[in-house]
Amino acid sequence: MSKLEAEVVICGAGIAGIAVAYELAVKRGVKNVVLLEQDAPLSLTSDKSTECYRNWWPGPDGAMIALMNRSIERLEHIARESNNRIGLGRRGYLYATAEAGKVLELARAAENAARMGAGPLRVHEGKGESYAPAPAHGFEGQPDGADLITDKALIRRHFPYLAEDTVAVLHARRAGWFSAQQLGMWMLEQSRAHGVRLVQGRVTGVQTTAGRVNAVEAERADGSAFSVRTPCFVNAAGPMQKAVGRMLGVELPVFAELHLKMSFAEHLGVVPREAPMLIWMDEVRLPWSPEEQEMLAEEPSTRWLLGTFPSGVHCRPDGHGESNTLIVLYNYHLEPLEPRFPLPSDPHYADVALRGMSVMVPGLRRYFDRAPKPYIDGGYYVKTRENRPLIGPLGVKGAYVVGALSGFGVMAACAAGELLAAHILGDPLPEYAPAFALERYEDPEYRRRLEQFGDGAQL
Structure with a gap:
């Protein structure tokens, strides 16, 4: 059996694992970091995302907003440093409803998010208040917070493609999308230039001595085994994080959901190319003849x-x-399941997603009988009960986790990598660190508060 040595071994070269390697090697000068990955980097789940980001996280405290604000700061820094190779834009997320009873709900959620650090709420009720739509490109000089528009004339002026019965929209402004693949590859290139080694192999076990990590066992594609001596192991295994945790005798409190997405050539131009992310807040009944x-x-x-x-x-x-191209996502089967590959198919997904989206954007009904062939892919959201990540020590000395990143891995990766690196090196931690540590579940007060979390506006 061949043997390697490393100061840190990271299991998984998805966006989270690469972000940890980048933070350790590029930002903090750690030498001899190994990224262990059985497939191509960023190929299992990271490249299947919608590539979006937001600091819009309603909830009982501001931990998620603080984490995302920090991650977005890092994204913006990388965009500037790389001449925006990652294509960062800031069109925002537009939440819309046709139910009058949800207007107050939207306002309260926005007010709460403002108190937690997401930025101010601006209300537009048709009394002369100005609303500035987001530009199609770029991210500099844009407002944060959110704009709540309840004046139907103003909604029709700026979003004429929405359903006519829309009564309110909320435009979350520090949000948009970017190329997750380019972000990951840029961080990987920088990391390798600073000594990070990308080693192909599947982790098969983690050795410990006296309760401390001392080696990682792995297997190459040809079946040959090897080991890496190391005092530090990071579980960044994405959909397989629960199985990897069990190699250390740790049962992670996570479960997986299958989330699919489809894309197709929207050649009729129903949704303007400069549109923000469009989200329908209401339940729907699919339009059938x-x-x-x-x-x-x-x-x-x-x-x-x-x-x-x-x-x-x-x-x-x-x-x-x-x-x-238009990307459409509709997550209507959310039962927990064990991750398996290739992904299980859903023969109805494209039809359901298109018809569901047409409730918000009626012009899409023109595609019902002549839709171009869709492309469908997706991945697993691995999440905790309250839909917050796990970032920190795993209970075994030298073992750490960056996981349960659910559907927000690409947007949280920069801050998650920074936070985990601080844990590994014993550096000062940000105030939000305890909210994402595994040991939070040992706190009776935290367990009592779990019912207050809701879904955090997760999509």
Whole structure:
């Protein structure tokens, strides 16, 4: 068995693992960091994301907002340093509703987020207040906070493609998207230039002596085994983080959900190329013709398509130049499951996602009978009960985790890598660090407060 040595071994070269390597080697000068990855970097889940970011995180405290504000600061720094190789933009997230009862709910959530550090709430009720739409490109000089528009004329002026019964929109402003692949590759290139080694292999075990990590066992694609002597192991295994945790005798309090997305050539230009992320807050019933309803009702296997679907269907334009790609996401099957690859298929996904999105953007109904062939991919959201990440020590000396990054891994990666590096090196921790440590579940007060978290506006 061949043997290597490393100061730190990171299991997983997804966006989280690469961010930890970047922080350790590039920002803090740690030598001899090894990234262990059985496939190509960023290829399992990181490249399947919607590549979006936001500091809009309603909740009982400001920990998630603080983490995301810090991560966005780091993203903006990388964008400037790389001449915006990562394509960072700031069009925002636009939450919309046709239910008058949700207007107050939106206002309260925005006021709470403002108190927690997301930026001020600006309310536009048709009394002369100014609303500045987000530019199509760039991120500099834009407002933070959120704009709540309840004047229907103003909504129609700026978002004429939305359903006519829309009564309110909330535009979260410190939000947008970027190229997660370019971010990951830029950090990986910088890391390798500072001595990080990318080693191909699948982690098969972690050795400990007297309760402390001393080596990582792995296997190459050809079946040959090797080990890496190290005092420090990082579980950044993404969908496999629970299985890797068990190698240390640690049962991580996480579960997985399958989240799919589809994209297609939106050649009719229903959704403007400069549109923000569009999110429908209301439950929907899919629009079917009477004939389709009758056909679907006949079969038990399709009758569920006539029921009520959850809120949260969302979409955004993708690409540059002549691109007309639209990405649509609708997460309506959220039962916990064990990650497996290739992903299980859903033959109805493209139809459900398109019809669900058409409730918010009726012009998309023009594609019902002649939609271009969609491309469907996705990945697993691995999450904790309260949908907050796990970043910190694992209970075994020298073992750490950066995981449970759910659907926000690419947006949180920079701050998560920074936080975990501080844990590893014993550096001062930010105030929000305890909110993401595994040991938070040992606090009776924290366990009592779990019911207050809600979904944190997670998509």
